[in-house]
Amino acid sequence: MVNNALPRPVQQLINEFSRLPGIGSKSAARLTFFLLRSGGQLALDLSVALQELKEKTRFCSICFNITEEEPCLICQDDTRDKRLLCVVEEPLDLLALERARAYSGQYHVLHGAISPIEGIGPEDLRIDELVKRVSEGDFDEIILATNPTLEGESTALYLKRRLADTGVRMTGLARGLSVGGDLEYTDEITLGRALDGRVDL
Amino acid sequence: MLESGHSQKGWTSPQESLRYLFMHITHLSLTNFRNYGRLELDLPLGSILLHGENAQGKTNLLEAIYYLATSRSPQADQDSQLINWDAAEAGDSVVVGRLIAQVATQAGSRHIEIRLIQEQGLSLRDGQRSFRRQALVDRRKVRLMDLLGNLRVVMFLPQDMQIVTGSPSERRRYLDITLCQIDPIYCRTLSGYNKTVEQRNALLRQIGEGTSSQDLLPVYSDKLIELGSRIFARRSLFLGELAREAQRVHYEELTKGTESIRLRYLPRLQENGSGSRGSVGPLIALSEWLQENQMDQPAIQAKFSEALAAAQANDIARGATSVGPHRDDWRFWINGRDLSRYGSRGQQRSAILALKMAEINWMNAATGESPILLLDEVLAELDEHRREMLLSYVLKSSQALLTATDPAMFTAGFMKQSTSMTVSNGRVQPDDD
Ligand SMILES: Nc1ncnc2c1ncn2[C@@H]1O[C@H](COP(=O)(O)OP(=O)(O)OP(=O)(O)O)[C@@H](O)[C@H]1O
Ligand SMILES: [Mg+2]
Ligand SMILES: [Zn+2]
Numbered sequence: 001m002v003n004n005a006l007p008r009p010v011q012q013l014i015n016e017f018s019r020l021p022g023i024g025s026k027s028a029a030r031l032t033f034f035l036l037r038s039g040g041q042l043a044l045d046l047s048v049a050l051q052e053l054k055e056k057t058r059f060c061s062i063c064f065n066i067t068e069e070e071p072c073l074i075c076q077d078d079t080r081d082k083r084l085l086c087v088v089e090e091p092l093d094l095l096a097l098e099r100a101r102a103y104s105g106q107y108h109v110l111h112g113a114i115s116p117i118e119g120i121g122p123e124d125l126r127i128d129e130l131v132k133r134v135s136e137g138d139f140d141e142i143i144l145a146t147n148p149t150l151e152g153e154s155t156a157l158y159l160k161r162r163l164a165d166t167g168v169r170m171t172g173l174a175r176g177l178s179v180g181g182d183l184e185y186t187d188e189i190t191l192g193r194a195l196d197g198r199v200d201l
Numbered sequence: 202m203l204e205s206g207h208s209q210k211g212w213t214s215p216q217e218s219l220r221y222l223f224m225h226i227t228h229l230s231l232t233n234f235r236n237y238g239r240l241e242l243d244l245p246l247g248s249i250l251l252h253g254e255n256a257q258g259k260t261n262l263l264e265a266i267y268y269l270a271t272s273r274s275p276q277a278d279q280d281s282q283l284i285n286w287d288a289a290e291a292g293d294s295v296v297v298g299r300l301i302a303q304v305a306t307q308a309g310s311r312h313i314e315i316r317l318i319q320e321q322g323l324s325l326r327d328g329q330r331s332f333r334r335q336a337l338v339d340r341r342k343v344r345l346m347d348l349l350g351n352l353r354v355v356m357f358l359p360q361d362m363q364i365v366t367g368s369p370s371e372r373r374r375y376l377d378i379t380l381c382q383i384d385p386i387y388c389r390t391l392s393g394y395n396k397t398v399e400q401r402n403a404l405l406r407q408i409g410e411g412t413s414s415q416d417l418l419p420v421y422s423d424k425l426i427e428l429g430s431r432i433f434a435r436r437s438l439f440l441g442e443l444a445r446e447a448q449r450v451h452y453e454e455l456t457k458g459t460e461s462i463r464l465r466y467l468p469r470l471q472e473n474g475s476g477s478r479g480s481v482g483p484l485i486a487l488s489e490w491l492q493e494n495q496m497d498q499p500a501i502q503a504k505f506s507e508a509l510a511a512a513q514a515n516d517i518a519r520g521a522t523s524v525g526p527h528r529d530d531w532r533f534w535i536n537g538r539d540l541s542r543y544g545s546r547g548q549q550r551s552a553i554l555a556l557k558m559a560e561i562n563w564m565n566a567a568t569g570e571s572p573i574l575l576l577d578e579v580l581a582e583l584d585e586h587r588r589e590m591l592l593s594y595v596l597k598s599s600q601a602l603l604t605a606t607d608p609a610m611f612t613a614g615f616m617k618q619s620t621s622m623t624v625s626n627g628r629v630q631p632d633d634d
Contacts, residue, residue, distance in 0.1 A: 024320060024331075026294045114417065116403035121413055150396045150424070157420045 010036065062133070064109040064126045066091050074107060081105040083140040087130065087159065089113050089147055093183040097145065102192040105143075108133065113151035114158055122158060130159070134166050141169045143198055147183055148173075160201050171198040223570040224306045224353065225600035226266065232299040233285040234317075235261035236627040245620050248601045252608045253624035259604035262624065263356065263575040266602065269302050269313060270354040270573075271378050272336070272345045281332040284317050294321050304352050307570060312339050313351045346388050353382045353572040355561050357579040357591075364556070365549045366541050369530035376531065379560055380439055383567050387435050394428040397421060398527050406520035422509055425525060430501040432526040433468050437491045440466040440531055446562050451555035454590050462535050462552050466491070469528035470504055472512045481532075554587060561594055574601035581610060 006014075010032060017028035035043050059065070060072035067073070074080065084105030088094050094107050110125040122128075134142065144159055146152035160170055174197030183191070231240040236258045251259045264283075268274055274283060284298040298317035303310060314337040336348040363371050381388040401421040407413035444464035451462045467484040468491050494500045508524040509516075516522055533540035533552050540552055564572045574595055580588050580603065592615060595601040605611070608621060621632045 024294070026321075114420075116400050116407060116413065116417070116421075121407070122417065150393060150400065154400070154420050154424065157423065158417060161416070161420070 063107045064111060064129065065094055065107060079104070083138060084143070085134070085137075085139045085141070086143040086145050088145050088183070089152060089155070093145065093147070096183050096191060097195070100191040100195065102195045106139075110146075110155070113146060113149070113155040115151045122162075125155075127159070127162065131162055131166075134163055134168060139168050141171060143195075144170060144172050144201065145183070149182075156201065170201045172201045173198050223599050224304065225573060226302045226352070227305050227310070228301075228303040229262075229266065230299070230301040231262075231265055233288040233296065234265055234283060234298050234300055235285060237261065237265075238285055238287070238627060240627070240629065242629050244600070244602075246600055248595050248598075248603060248615075248619035250608060250611065250616070250619050250621040251602060251604045251624050251629070252606065252621060255606060257624045258627050258629075259624045260577050262629065263577050263602055263604060265300050266302065266352075266573065267354055267356050267575055269300050269315060270349070270352040270382060272315065272334075272348060273378060275356060275358060280317060280334065281319055284319055289319060292321070295319070296321070302352060306351075311351055313337070313348060314340070315345075315348070346392060347385070349381050349388055350383065350385055353564055353568065353570070354575055355557055355564065355572045356575040356577070357557055358577050359579060359582065361553045361557070361579075362546075362549055364553060365533060365544070369528070372531055373527075373529055376436065376440070376529075380435065382572075383564065384435070387432070390428050390431050390435075394425070394432055394525075395527065397424045397428060398522055398525065401425060402521050405517050405522065409517050409520050418513075422506075425522070426502050426506050426509065429525045430498055430505050433470065433491060433501055433505070434495050434498065436526065436529065437466055437468065437488070437495050440464065441492060441495075443556070443559050443563055446559035447552075447555045450558045450562070451551060454558070455551050455555055455587060460536060460548070460551075462533050462540065462555060463537075464533050464556070465531060467530040467532060469524050469526065469530070471508050472515070472523055473528075484530075550582070551587065554583075554591065558591075558594055561598070571598045574598045576601065576603045578604055578606075580605070581607075 013032045013035070014025070014028045017023055017031050018025045020028075023031075035046070056068055057066050058068075058070065060067045060070065060075055062071045062075045065072050065074065069076070081104055085108060086097065086103060086105055087108045087110060088097065089110050089112060091109055094109060097103050097107075108126065108130050110127065110130070112120055112125050114120055114122060114125065142163065144156040146156045156172060163170060173194040225246050226244050229240070229242045229244060231237040234240075240262075251262060253259055264274060264276070268283070274280065284296055288296050288298075296319045298319075299314065300317075301312065301314045303312055305311075316335040316337075318333050318335065320331045334345060336343050336345045338348060338351060364375050377388075377391060381391070401418075404413060404417055404421060408415055408418065444466075447464055448462055451460070452458055465485060466488045467481055468487055469484070470487045470491070471483055490504075491501070505525070509522075512523045533544075535544050535548055535552065538544075540549060544552070561572060561574070564570075576591075576595070580591065583591065595603065596615075596618060603619075604624075608616070611619075623630045623632055
């Protein structure tokens, strides 16, 4: 949307908003004019939040969760089980499992799932880091908690092959999760149950 | 008339006499669908004749019902074409086409709905206008796949002949749409299988280009074998049943015992040697093997796995998976010869008719309910005997919608037993008697 009647900063913010997923040019314009009309504090708070998002967060060097501290609070926590490792696709999946309060081991965040169609291969995910971590570590069990989608399941099957040499026991979440769904949107009870009923792969 | 004919010998539901109480649409509501800006239409039981001039919306109405039952259009290649174009061009940021059927079944009444949603903003990913669909059963969102089975239809179209003469993909499409209306597990398996094929093909191309290593391939091959073997088995079972019934209908009802057709599954459990016109001999042998081993998943998996392994080098070179149910075919033979090559048009038409009638009987037997019949202009093409046979199916169904430009071709007797409505420029008006 290019419009000469609009001052450049307004036009620019509209353009930036419309680069976000799920936001078309109309919504982008609506958001921009909302900010323009609202008091100065809202726009300021937003800009600070955006800046800190990039400046003050990083990936934990152990589990690759997003964190402000290095290593992250979960990896630092000595009360958590050090011999149990749970592999998830996204930080939001980790968050969902934490909300379920049914798990207190370590995590590993892959940052996606294998999908050749989208050009995502094993090397685009934190898989080599996982293999290294498991071979050098002292784990009793690895829970492969990828999403119950084709991509998630294929990723789990691939991990199973890659980790077979380590000899560590591997489990998957029990079925009962809605097939084709996302961990992130699953309710706590179902997630807790799925964790309890995890199975050997 | 109602008690005679095929119902004595064919598959009949135990509740034959109660069938009129079963599956039918009581109300249809369309918004921004094709040339229907807004339609609210009550539908009675029995046969309904939709008549009107050309280009008024007769076919579109049948298409709407077919779409609610199958989530597919018999003709549009892009579902976004289904949205009323005046609404789509009005400049609103979101345009919604809405199809709703209130369906009465044995299990009670159900409200089923599909929304076609077109957003005018260009999507960033592909620069296309973004289009999506939503399905609702009793006003709760469900996956499109889970909508299937709530409304079952058998459709007759003038272009059905392509099932005989067209490409294998036409025949697979027919097979899948029919089976999916009855078997939700098949439908889910098929959807997973198709996604696996796409992923595997993308991977094969990357391996061919040297941008991906081979160690991912077994993951997708294993998944393909697991899901594909179930599809092979289900199709074999289904086509076996359909073949027997189509053969019976054809022989007993359509050709008065003079001609015999045979329908055979050609499972792609083996690489095709010499292009698409390659000999079907080996596939027929595999078809027979599959019939005998239908219940033996490990045996089917072993065979499929062997075929995939044999094709692997070629598949990498071509960047596509060449064996598996996504390359299946099935065909008709008439008096021992391939119907698509050696059959006359009349013979091909009879075979299609036999297939569709068998489909009706098969659905009856599988669900205990008669499917809703949708007949678009097909009666005009039939000779008197076949027309009579087809009308006997119409009169036996709980609900059937027929279209015609000229209602005069129907007998007074038939008109008396059906409700007729005039379709004119996206409006439907019941006729006064
Ligand atoms: N997306 C759309 N929006 C608006 N109108 C459409 C759309 N798609 C098709 N139409 C129009 O719908 C009209 C009616 O089509 P339909 O095929 O239902 O006619 P019909 O009554 O079956 O005619 P015939 O007797 O020729 O088969 C056509 O004129 C066509 O141009
Ligand atoms: Mg028409
Ligand atoms: Zn960490």
